Amino acid sequence: MVRDLVGTPSVSSTQSQFDQSNNDVIHLLANWLEPLGFHIEIIPIKGKPGKSNLIARFGKGSEGLVLSGHSDTVPFDEHLWQSDPFSMSEQDDKWHGLGSCDMKSFFAIAIEAAIPLLQESFKRPLIIMATADEESSMSGAKQLIRKNVADASFAIIGEPTDLKPITGHKGIMMLNLRIEGTSGHSSDPALGNNAIEGMHRAITELMTYRDELGTTHQDLRFDVSVPTMNFGCIHGGDNPNRICDHAELAFDLRNLPSMDMSDFSGALEDRVARVIEDQGFTCRLEPLFAPVPAFDNEDSVLAKQISALTGSRPGSVAFGTEAPFLMDLDLDTVVIGPGSINQAHQPNEYLPLAQIDPAIDLLRNLIGSHCT
Ligand SMILES: [Zn+2]
DSSP: OHHHHHTSOOBOOSSTTTOOOOHHHHHHHHHHHGGGTOEEEEEEOTTOTTOEEEEEEESOSSSEEEEEEEOOBOOOOGGGOSSOTTSOEEETTEEESTTTTTTTHHHHHHHHHHGGGTTSOOSSOEEEEEESOTTTTOHHHHHOOGGGGTTEEEEEEOOOSTTOOEEEEOEEEEEEEEEEOBOOBTTOGGGOBOHHHHHHHHHHHHHHHHHHHHHHOOOTTSSSOSOEEEEEEEEEOSOTTBOOOEEEEEEEEEEOTTSOOTTHHHHHHHHHHHHHGGGTOEEEEEESSOOBOOEEOTTOHHHHHHHHHHSOOOEEESSOOSHHHHHTTTOEEEEOOSSOGGGTTSTTOEEEGGGHHHHHHHHHHHHHHHHO
16 A cells, blocks of 8 residues: 555645646545445545545544545655655665655555454544645645534544654744835935845844744743744845845744734734834735644643553654644644654655554554544
């Protein structure tokens, strides 16, 4: 199953030249699950032709368990791979291939875990869910509604965590700040209004704001315990002898679960505007895509159960997941899966074989205790 999943391309990307349909992966999963007795729902993503979510359900009742993963992968640098990214290869007790770790293998492991239990009587439903576009817009998870999983109360997201339960991560916002000035001949500064100088003031203000956030918000569950803001790229101007008429800065902000992010970009735009308006500049601050909210499920009942089974205390990670969207569906959500995030999004991505049997055992145990 892992070989077939890795061999079925489903790259998702915000860059349209790399973006691919995930339907072949969805149908592959459906074709395995339907003969096992799962009821299959394939839900096309609105406004995203060629993309769908899969909801495969076994058993009836309420308070069921969802095993969820994303069906897409990131794009890849073919020249840096030592093997074909779409052809799974085994080397040094590892399975190499695009999506082997992040996170196509999880579906195979979930199915393998379920198979011997399907003969038993199910008191609560098991739902295997595969989403679209986690690596780009998260459109798949965002389209889910409570009705899709009304018969479930718990969810595992099998992202690679080295089989440690995760109950928290920061939110991520990516923003673009554009400052407008006026161009002119550099010999007389009065002939224009230099947007790079406006940007200098704006960055100073953003750094002040960042320092304030670091003193007002701290969460020791995270390795980096304060919110972060990274200035990722900056562009402006074309020639040393022209006054620069506009400049742009793209940056990210990683917020803690305790921070209220409603109207964050509006408030920050006002703050930047106040320090540059008297110099005649205008600015516009816009999100580059819809933010990924922070995830906080510290009181999770499911995490306590998983801790008892694995001997690992619930922790937090630095990467974002679909967990906040599943929490919005009233699912007690824990992120746990085989493989390490250090191998995800990398050439020669791999899953260590040593984690496969423990992952199957863990999921089988959870399916058994929740559903049968
Ligand atoms: Zn992932």
